Amino acid sequence: MNVLADFYAAHSKLIDQVGIDALLALSLSISLQAGQLALAQAAFMGVAAYISAILALDAHWSLLPAMLVAALCSTIVAGLLALPVRRLRGIFLAIATIAFGEIVRIVANNLTISGGAEGLSGIPADATTPWIYGTLVVVSIALWLFSRTKFALAIALVREDENAARGVGVDVGLVRFTTLAIGGTIAGLAGALYAHSNFFITPADFGFGRMEQILVWCVIGGITSPLGAAIGAALLTILPEAIRFLADYRDFVNGAILLVVVLFAPQGLAGIRFGKRG
Amino acid sequence: MVGQQLVNGLFLGAVYALFAIGYTLVFGVLDILNLAHAAIFMLAAFATWSLLGAGAPLWLAAPVAIAGAGILGIILDRIAFAPLRRRAAPNLIPLISSIGMAIIFGAIARAIYGPDERKFTLGFLDAAPLHAGPLTFTIVQLVILGSAIAFMLGLAWVMRATALGRAIRAVAEDRIAAALLGIDLERTIGATFFIASALGGLAGILTALQYNSVQVDMGAQIELKGLAVIVLGGMGSITGAVIGGFVIGMVETLAIALGLSGWSDAISYGVMFVILILRPTGLFGKRTLRTA
Numbered sequence: 001m002n003v004l005a006d007f008y009a010a011h012s013k014l015i016d017q018v019g020i021d022a023l024l025a026l027s028l029s030i031s032l033q034a035g036q037l038a039l040a041q042a043a044f045m046g047v048a049a050y051i052s053a054i055l056a057l058d059a060h061w062s063l064l065p066a067m068l069v070a071a072l073c074s075t076i077v078a079g080l081l082a083l084p085v086r087r088l089r090g091i092f093l094a095i096a097t098i099a100f101g102e103i104v105r106i107v108a109n110n111l112t113i114s115g116g117a118e119g120l121s122g123i124p125a126d127a128t129t130p131w132i133y134g135t136l137v138v139v140s141i142a143l144w145l146f147s148r149t150k151f152a153l154a155i156a157l158v159r160e161d162e163n164a165a166r167g168v169g170v171d172v173g174l175v176r177f178t179t180l181a182i183g184g185t186i187a188g189l190a191g192a193l194y195a196h197s198n199f200f201i202t203p204a205d206f207g208f209g210r211m212e213q214i215l216v217w218c219v220i221g222g223i224t225s226p227l228g229a230a231i232g233a234a235l236l237t238i239l240p241e242a243i244r245f246l247a248d249y250r251d252f253v254n255g256a257i258l259l260v261v262v263l264f265a266p267q268g269l270a271g272i273r274f275g276k277r278g
Numbered sequence: 279m280v281g282q283q284l285v286n287g288l289f290l291g292a293v294y295a296l297f298a299i300g301y302t303l304v305f306g307v308l309d310i311l312n313l314a315h316a317a318i319f320m321l322a323a324f325a326t327w328s329l330l331g332a333g334a335p336l337w338l339a340a341p342v343a344i345a346g347a348g349i350l351g352i353i354l355d356r357i358a359f360a361p362l363r364r365r366a367a368p369n370l371i372p373l374i375s376s377i378g379m380a381i382i383f384g385a386i387a388r389a390i391y392g393p394d395e396r397k398f399t400l401g402f403l404d405a406a407p408l409h410a411g412p413l414t415f416t417i418v419q420l421v422i423l424g425s426a427i428a429f430m431l432g433l434a435w436v437m438r439a440t441a442l443g444r445a446i447r448a449v450a451e452d453r454i455a456a457a458l459l460g461i462d463l464e465r466t467i468g469a470t471f472f473i474a475s476a477l478g479g480l481a482g483i484l485t486a487l488q489y490n491s492v493q494v495d496m497g498a499q500i501e502l503k504g505l506a507v508i509v510l511g512g513m514g515s516i517t518g519a520v521i522g523g524f525v526i527g528m529v530e531t532l533a534i535a536l537g538l539s540g541w542s543d544a545i546s547y548g549v550m551f552v553i554l555i556l557r558p559t560g561l562f563g564k565r566t567l568r569t570a
Contacts, residue, residue, distance in 0.1 A: 037370055084555045090370060091311055095505055096554040099547040102502055106544040208502060212377055219374050251388065255381030262375040263361050 012129060014241055016197050018234045019132035020190050025217040025233035026139060027186035029226045032218055034179040035159035037094040039211050040081060041187045043101035046206030048074040048188030049195035050114050053123045056196065063126045063196055067135075071188035078184020082177040101211060108203040119202030120195075127196035135189050143226055146182075155179060159224070216254060220261050282413055283535040284528055289419045289488070291527025292426035297481035297500050298507035298519040299433065300474035306450040306514030307470045308363075310372040314354055315478050315504070316497030317383035322347040322479030323486035323496065324387055327396050336400060340483050347479025351471035354379055360464070387494045396492040403490050422484045429480060430520060433473065437516065446470055450514065503543075506550035512563025521561065 008015065024041060031038045052070035055061040061069075085096050108114045115121075146152055157165040158175045166172055195201050214233075221232025236257070240250040297319060304312045322343045329339035358375040407416045437443035445466045448456040457463050485500070486492045507526050511518025526546050533542035553560060 092554055092558055096551055099551040102547045103544050110540040251381050252385035255378045259378035
């Protein structure tokens with residue numbers, strides 16, 4: 001047990017980060033499973049991170065209610081985003097959601113309540129490892145139960161062939177709305193946990209770079225597999241830390257792994273059909 | 279004053295347009311978004327800085343760096359896109375492999391140059407600004423506008439009057455039909471990447487000269503701003519990218535003049551979002567929105 005305790009003491013920061021990253025990967029993988037490349041997860045995460053931080057700092061809320069209210073807000077934001085973009089497909093959806101994410105970041109950069117470019121600091125660090133992994137377990141169980149419903153079948157059908165899905169009576173609009181909203185909820189939980197385990201947050205934490213990172217995890221893990229996405233996140237978060245001599249080449253290793261997976265291991269990607277060639 | 283801001287917008291817009299032409303050329307021909315474009319933009323600026331440091335004059339360093347950017351574009355295509363073309367992967371897979379290349383390019387630049395900002399030691403960068411009536415501008419800005427317009431005219435000539443330009447347009451229109459007509463697809467695509475990346479490289483060099491600053495992260499803003507430009511102009515349209523670039527450049531400088539400097543980027547992205555919703559083909563896009 002001492003070995004375990006020592007290991008935890010030395011790596012608790014990294015372990016927490018792995019849990020949060022896995023949640024973020026799960027949140028994007030829901031949209032990807034429906035064949036939707038909606039790239040606003042970093043923004044949902046940011047919305048919830050700021051709201052939970054403000055609730056904790058200004059209203060002295062404890063972690064659980066702050067986290068739940070923040071995730072509710074990010075769900076609503078995701079749902080509201082889903083309405084205007086409902087007709088966009090493929091690359092157009094990706095670009096529109098990237099634009100939305102940038103707008104959210106710029107808003108956070110300019111508002112007084114969010115502390116501008118300097119962000120918010122002094123957030124109580126009460127999102128401990130049990131909180132983070134407890135959330136991960138609850139989300140995983142919920143997603144597993146969800147995957148056994150008929151609705152999950154409809155999601156897979158929309159990914160494989162949208163017209164066929166319509167033909168058998170699947171409400172494609174509802175699938176798109178629901179997957180984005182669920183992604184908003186999970187990203188929101190991750191954002192609140194992030195804020196409450198990092199002491200301070202800035203708008204730059206939730207920019208396009210973060211979004212790219214989440215996408216990379218999902219691709220490496222296998223786009224249609226939530227478990228794969230979570231493992232991809234864990235792997236890429238741990239790898240550069242675990243192999244010290246690679247620490248200086250962290251970005252290079254990330255990029256190289258991504259490229260190798262995309263080029264040589266298409267099985268992880270084989271199931272998706274984001275958009276047909278014109 | 280508004281006139282001065284419009285002039286400033288012209289200089290900013292020229293760089294946006296150059297950068298966005300590269301995006302839109304590749305999108306028009308291949309239907310893919312090349313997110314490594316901003317990394318080449320940055321690498322060309324560093325290459326120029328290094329060449330100047332080695333004693334080369336700017337008139338030599340810049341063209342060499344631009345050609346290098348073009349060649350890098352061809353290499354990018356061979357590594358990240360050509361293998362995917364052969365197995366007809368869905369068109370968002372190349373988007374992801376281009377992110378991989380962007381990360382690798384960034385890591386290489388960081389390994390060579392580190393995170394610090396680099397500056398040029400060129401006399402004309404510090405020259406006194408020029409006055410024309412009520413308007414003020416610098417020699418650098420004239421260099422930017424002059425070279426941007428020269429390259430745009432050159433591109434227009436290539437696209438309209440040369441066999442290569444006709445081949446590029448034919449491939450953009452219908453790849454299979456173009457191949458049946460005897461056009462060498464891989465050569466045409468390679469040439470497209472060379473032109474697109476060379477223009478992106480030029481945009482990077484001009485941006486570095488304008489702010490007298492070269493940095494590994496210098497492409498982060500224009501990467502997404504370029505998206506706003508081609509969405510506004512119509513994805514795949516070169517004319518659209520030029521006009522979109524100048525419009526976005528002027529809107530941003532006007533927003534700054536109105537005291538909205540913190541919000542100017544949000545205006546660009548807001549325009550981009552609204553256009554995607556209301557008119558996804560943009561101002562000049564003739565392609566219909568792919569619905570599947």
